[in-house]
Amino acid sequence: MARDINPFRYGREADVLVDRTEELRQVIRAGEDCGTLFLIGPRRFGKTSILKAAETELTGRGIVVLRYDAEAYESVGLLAGALLAGAVRKYSSAFDRAHAVARRFFSALRPSLSLDPADGKITVSMGVEPGARRAEVPLLTDVLNGIERLAADDGRKAFVVLDEFQQVVAQAGERAERQIRAAVQQHSNVGYVFAGSGTRMMTEMIASSARAFWHLGDPLYLGPIPREAFVPFLRNGLESTGASVDDLALSRILELSEDVPYNVQQLASQCWTRLHESARRHLTVRAVEEALAGVVSMQHVAYLARWLSLSLAQKRTLKIVIAEPGHAKLAEVARRHDMPRTTMQRALQVLETLHFLRRDFSRTGATWRLEDPFMRAWLIELQAQ
DSSP: OOOSSOOOOOSSOOSSOSSOHHHHHHHHHHHHHTOEEEEEOOTTSSHHHHHHHHHHHHHHTTOEEEEEEGGGSSSHHHHHHHHHHHHHHHTOSSHHHHHHHHHHHSGGGOEEEEEOTTTOOEEEEESSOOOSGGGHHHHHHHHHHHHHHHHHHHSOOEEEEEETTHHHHHHHOTHHHHHHHHHHTTOSSEEEEEEESOHHHHHHHHHOTTSTTTTTSEEEEOOOOOHHHHHHHHHHHHHTTTOEEOHHHHHHHHHHHTTOHHHHHHHHHHHHHHHHHSSOOEEOHHHHHHHHHHHHHHTHHHHHHHHHTSOHHHHHHHHHHHHSTTOOOHHHHHHHTTOOHHHHHHHHHHHHHTTSEEEEEETTEEEEEESSTHHHHHHHHHHHO
């Protein structure tokens, strides 16, 4: 009997991980050993879902997990404030205990506490205003040092997870790396994961001996989920509708999605919905392509708005990347398309910053790819019209 719940989730933290056992194990080990790990992977590859699963596991083992997304905060100072508040709340359930913890371990930050009578939630704020941008990173390191002292005194290890960490360095500059390293390398009761989707920026942080994060921790690069693992997951989910599924249809889902986990789930979800809501009892390659057309149609307004925001050179460059996927010889491509190399280089940098493109790194070199592979189908359709 077919189930009524769509098993394919995207756009939020997944409850089920497909073939991320080794990556999850390494994150958990960093938490248990109070080590430092750099988790680097493009957007849409499931990085945040791995971190959520690790948080659940480590919390069950008695480790205090403090997980925050740096992009959710307007400044490094606000991120520091959120970390401080989270540490105080998680290490103390009662208001009196929280007040004592805040005063003892974070006294330099002059914390103040309040209690919401409606829900009993403890709110913590810093008496030190971030003020000038140059003061924000010392605030963050003061909080990290306070968490180290608190964890040592309490007896429960802490695990600080900073997602989209490249945002901290983008805001505060390379000096942030030196200041954070000076604090982190002295901690023995706190583990760290610095995670980021800015693959080039994150890689530059840890790959150069001239940078402060050189050899600070282990790198973990997140790649696509192997097809041999994804195919059974897709088949089980799609067959839950009661329909049969062609092997070629499953391959087509992965091809059109370019193996990006988010897009695989998005297209599979659309296929599942169409099977579930129609009389069609068989998933074919044609049905998959029709499902993709449906996804692209739903995204049309968003795609068009983003497209119209680009300059002519950026639009030309994006078209070239789509027409010549995987080509990395910039000078040769620019010459063939009668475009100055420097113009194309600047356009690529902007398109990367705006999350149109990403760079995949391998042993053979770097390759430009679309962050959202479905935009390829949309742009091809736009040009045809």
